[in-house]
Amino acid sequence: MAIDLLSFAKAVSSGEVRVIDLTQTLAQEFPTIVLPPELGQCAPFRIEEVSRYDERGPAWYWNNISVGEHTGTHFDAPIHWISGKDLPNNAVDTIDVRKFIAPACVLDCSTACANNPDFALTIPFVEEWEACHGKIEPGSWVLLRTDWSKKTYPDYAGLRDDGAHTPGPEPAVVKWFVEERDVHGFGTETIGTDFGQGHHFNPPYPAHFYMHGKGRFGLQCLTNLDLLPPKGAVILAAPLKIKQGSGSPLRVLALVAGAGK
Amino acid sequence: MMAQASIRKSYDGVIACAPVTVPYRRYSTNSAHWWIGRALHHLVKRAGIKPADIDGFCVSSFTVGPDTAVGLTQHFGLTPRWLDHIPFGGASGVVALRRAARAVQAGDADIVACVAGDTNHVDSFRKTLSTFSRFAQDAVYPYGSGGANASFALITKNYMNRYGAKREDFGKLCIAQRDNALAIPYAMMRKKLTLDEYMNARPIADPIHLFDCVMPCAGAEAFLVCREDTAKSLGLSGVRILSTVERHNAFPADPMQVRGGWALDVGELWAMAGLKSNAVDLVETYDDYPVIVMMQLEDLGFCKKGEAAEFVRTHTFANDGTFPHNTSGGQLSVGQAGAAGGFLGLVEAMRQLMGEPIGKPVADAKAALVSGFGMINYDRGLSSCAAILARA
Amino acid sequence: MTEPLVRPKRKNPLRRTRLPLSPQGVRSRTAHGLTAAAAEGRFALQVCLDCNAVVYPPRDACPSCLSARLPFRDVDNGGVLTAETTVQTSTDPYFRERTPWRVGAVKLDVGPVVVAHLHGDVVEGARVRLEFKLDRSGSAVAIALPEKDTPNMADDPHLREMTCDPKFRRVLITDGRTAVGQAMAKAFSDAGASIVFVGLADAWKPFPGYEELRRIDRVEIVPLDVTDTESVTEQAEQNGARIDIVVNTAEHVRPGGVIDRHGLTVAREEIDIRYMGLLRLAQAFGPVLRFRGADGVNSAAAFVNLISVHALMNWPQFGSYAAAEAAVLSAAQCMRAELRPGGVKVLNVFFGPLETEWFQTVPPPKVTPAALASAVIRALKQGVEDAFVGDVAEDIRQRLAVNPKALEREMAG
DSSP states (O other): OOOOHHHHHHHHHHTSEEEEEOBOOOOTTSOOOOOOTTSOOOOOOEEEEEEEEETTEEEEEEEEEEOOTTSSSEEEOGGGSGGGTTSTTOSTTTSOGGGGEEEEEEEEOHHHHTTOTTOEEOHHHHHHHHHHHOOOOTTOEEEEEOOGGGSOHHHHHTEETTEEOOOEEOHHHHHHHHHHHOOSEEEESSSSSSOTTGGGSSSSSHHHHHHHHTTOEEEESBOOGGGSOSSOEEEEEOOOOOTTOSEEEOOEEEEEESSOO | OOOOOOOSOOOTTEEEEEEEEEEEESOOSSOHHHHHHHHHHHHHHHHTOOGGGOOEEEEEOSSOTTOOHHHHHHHHTOOOSEEEEOOOGGGHHHHHHHHHHHHHHTTSOSEEEEEEEEOOOTTHHHHHHHTSOHHHHHHTTTTTTOHHHHHHHHHHHHHHHHHOOOHHHHHHHHHHHHHHHTTOTTOSOOSOOOHHHHHHSOEEETTEEGGGSOOBOEEEEEEEEEEHHHHHHHTOOEEEEEEEEEEESOOTTOSSOSOOTHHHHHHHHHHHHTOOGGGOSEEEOOOSSHHHHHHHHHHTTSSOTTOHHHHHHTOOOSTTSSSOBSTTOHHHHHOBOGGGHHHHHHHHHHHHHHTOOSSOOOTTOOEEEEEEEEEEOSSSEEEEEEEEEEEO | OOOOOOOOOOOOTTSOOOOOOOOOOOOOTTTHHHHHHHHHTOOEEEEOTTTOOEEOSOOSSOTTTOOSOOOEEEOOOEEEEEEEEEEOOOSSHHHHTTOSEEEEEEEETTSOEEEEEEOTTOOTTSEEEEEEEEOTTSSEEEEEEESSOOTTGGGOHHHHHHOOOOTTOEEEESOOSSHHHHHHHHHHHHTTOSEEEEEESOTTSOOTTHHHHHHSTTEEEEEOOTTOHHHHHHHHHHHGGGOOEEEEOOOOOOOOOSSSSSOSHHHHHHIIIIIIHHHHHHHHHHHHHHHTTTSSTTOOOEEEEEEEGGGTSOOGGGHHHHHHHHHHHHHHHHHHHHHGGGTOEEEEEEESOBSSGGGTTSOSOOBOHHHHHHHHHHHHHHTOSEEEESHHHHHHHHHHHHOHHHHHHHHTO
16 A cells, blocks of 8 residues: 555644654753763763854854763664674664654553652563553564653752662563564663663663664653553654764654544 | 362353243143243243254253154254253253253353243143153052152151151241242232141141142243353343252162252352352242252251251241242242243242342342252152352 | 951942942063062062162162162061051042052161051051052052051951952852862851852752751852853853852863873863863853952952962873863963953962862872862952962972973973
8 A cells, every 4th residue: 555645744734643742952951871980971962152143143043062972862872882882784874764763662650650769660560561552563662651751850860879760671671672572672761771770780781781782772861751652653763863873862753643632 | 068179160151041931821732842842932032042043952841752852853943962851850950050051161052942841731640640750650659649749748757757847837838938929920829828728728648738739730941051251242141150969869778768969969069159058048949848848958058957847937938038938939839830840940040130030039139049859769859959049 | 446347238239330440550570570479479579689688669770789680589578667648639540539548658677668558557657567469450569567467457448459358258169069169168158258159060960068068157059050151151140240259169180191091071071161161150250240340348359260280280190181270270361361450350279189089099298178268268368369279289389480391300200
């Protein structure tokens, strides 16, 4: 059956297909990942005005920006992790562009996370979700809805004496996503796809280790996941075409058919 | 000071003549060049000569910059064979006389015009103060920028502390000078001064009050110096020079100035003239501040160091008084037209001796002492000089 | 008796702000030997190497023996106030609006007579201490102080014109996250600042000392990130007009050389936090500080830079850090000229290694944050421009003065 793209375009502008912005505004105040101070750090977003209808440029306004590949709402490519470093087409400029459009399954953990920043996603939790909504289709993004994006920045970052306390997946469930469900990638609202205390897991940072090790992708600092249906949304997530880039900030959009909730 | 015979060459055969004053104005938009030019014009007219006859030129001025004497030769169309620029402020008069007299004696020049002139724009005073000298720039002006008033206030305070002089003593001098100035039509100060007014005048820099300070103004003073036979052939009367002295940076080890260079040279001054201090009929001291007048009375031999206050209390200073002093009112009453203040006393002494004073005459004036002082470089006036003149 | 300063009332926002004026700062080159001494709080005069005469005012030949060898040497500053006067009227606009102004002649024990400003507590005929301080023009002037400290001495109006005393002034500590920033906040509170704004970036990142910082008297924590132009601009817009002293405590100490370091991201942080951070603070706060240089008891007074002494001579072990510090130093010198029309001082405080975490492996002597803070307060009260804190900084200062090339080799180990 021929796909009628023009009708699709019309459906978007009429609202029959809703476009939901899953992206946080790229701004200076937004928390970034914090690594031990001896290691290289992720650059925060910064913006310097070049001119604003003034003596530096009379009729125009523009800025220079500086940002890390992993600042704000961003995409992780397989080359980002040691486990994915030798895979073919593993950087943002070499990933097959078809992979930038994919359906999503949204796992709602918001209640479980409500008073528990150390919520760890497990296989049983996902199997329970599948019991309601059906199996996760191969090639789907798995997006972890925690409503973490609604928190104030200190709680959002969740930093304490022993590091970050934010929800994320256990090693077993990540391995299972890749080996048993052939997922497209893993996306979260938190800073990082991994459990805040993920450095204590075996392997450490399993979301990165297993996903990227198998050529899958990551999305972080998402928002508005509470506006998505458990299944049926199609995600547009195309990172900047940075030469050998490990990831980039990007605009993540979800297309959802039908009238709003 | 032990009187020794002078070994210096006398000034025989030299005459100073043609005293000229260009009447003072408080403020003038004209340049110093204009004022100096007016003085030259009057000199030439008075002497009945042509400008080209001036073959020697000596000038003193604070506001003639960026010119010096050289630029003025072209400015005024003079072609002198002897030229001197003497930026010595209050000492310029006697110093000009000394320079010109020796030039004329040596035959290096025949007719020397000695001129001091300054303009006074509304910002002249401030500008002159802030660039007066390197030491003033580095070590005085940044301290309250009170100008010479603040510097002389310190000298006055120290003198009063040390010798017990009182403000009333200074006041007596100022009041007497003011009386002498009443007959001078171009004097800046035109009213009689009372002791009350003097004591209650606005403080400038304690203990100096308004009437201890000269009023800066624009003006010029001048005279000619030539040989006696030249003066005779021109039909000009004048005065003879009996003696002169000059000194700069005297007593550098004195922590504060309580005496000027005259104290070093007073013996020579009287010895060269062959006179004693009671032989002069009038005294023109340099009166930038009354405390300096007192120092001159002491250092020129009229009383002992520290006793000038007593001298002031026991004398009267009107032109018909016991000690005719600053007989046209001095700068304190007439005004200080910049460097012309250094000529004021000399020109007035010449007039009195020649019998043609503008104000009240000193009866039968035969000999006069003129004293100059000036150039407060850091914390004291550096230059001092004096001349004894006689009716020719 | 000096009247103690009273905490100023709130500024009337409808009144015109008195603009800063400056006394004449022109000096001969030789006279700037005094400026060099005053900048560091030393009392130095020219002493003839050939006849030992002590000479003042500064000059180019000895008045006793005409020698040209007249270096400035630290000398005793005791003397007697011989005579004083009070200037009631002045042609200079700066002094004109500050009369009556006392000056006097001080006969120093070492010889010369110095015309000097007078502290209100000095009395004619009494012994005094003479000090050289930088006046509002940035050039050195002499001021006679009472022989022994008197009560409220620092509050004397003449003296306060030449110092940057934090008493009753409002201070901004740009970064309260570090031990130095926290020590600085406490020191200014103790020194009588009427408000101590403490900047904090990334409030979502906890750090030790936060609770104690919050509880310091008159501390008000404000958001401020020196790497974010918008943040700095916003803080200046909100509080700039009521900040009199800025102390830039933002730091970024990391080991590593120029060749001996892998990658440039840390260098970019060093430059962004230290050099660009200073530029942001300068552009945001500089104009309003300059504008308020004569704005009453709590006028804008100073911008304080904490600079590694290795800005003056690189220390390869922390070589990239030192290079960024050198950039800060040069920028601070530029700021000094730019702030001078406002009579606002730029105080550079140099130090060697600190007793802080990034200097952990460096052997002593090191400077504690409290000692650094205390040195800053002292320097502001003295009104100096350059202060060297701690043994290492002083050692480097001395070596630099004698043989910089030898020091360069010594720093490389």
